[in-house]
Amino acid sequence: MDVIPLLCSVFMASRGTGEASNNEKALSWDDEATLLQGEKEAENMILEAYSALLLAFLSTESKFVRDSIVAYLPQGKLAVLVPVLERFAAFHVSLDMMTPETHKTVSEVIESCRVL
Numbered sequence: 001m002d003v004i005p006l007l008c009s010v011f012m013a014s015r016g017t018g019e020a021s022n023n024e025k026a027l028s029w030d031d032e033a034t035l036l037q038g039e040k041e042a043e044n045m046i047l048e049a050y051s052a053l054l055l056a057f058l059s060t061e062s063k064f065v066r067d068s069i070v071a072y073l074p075q076g077k078l079a080v081l082v083p084v085l086e087r088f089a090a091f092h093v094s095l096d097m098m099t100p101e102t103h104k105t106v107s108e109v110i111e112s113c114r115v116l
Contacts, residue, residue: 004058004065007051008072011081014048052084056109078113085110 059066059078070076089106092098098106 004055004068005072007055007058008069010047011051011055011084012072012074014044014051015080015084016048048084049088052081053088053106056081056085056113060109060112081113082110085113 055069055073056078059069066078070078073080085106089098089103089110093103
């Protein structure tokens, strides 16, 4: 149970890094600062996605675990995980890195987060 606050903290700290800002100025990819910033954002997106995935799957274990997780999430809802999980699934499907069986399982977990 000690892992739940940690995972929620990781998710919240990296939250929103997968959403591009419309106000960002375009920089050349040969700009070292841009590359370093892109690398940091990619790392945060990975942390956000995998922490969301772990929390979503843990939430299916029991009502007690689910209630413990939502206590640490904004508005006390697992729905905050849904957009991140949908991007995660779409990315892996687009690269053919997720079997249909795994996609089905992930989709079911996403729906369980959306419902409650």
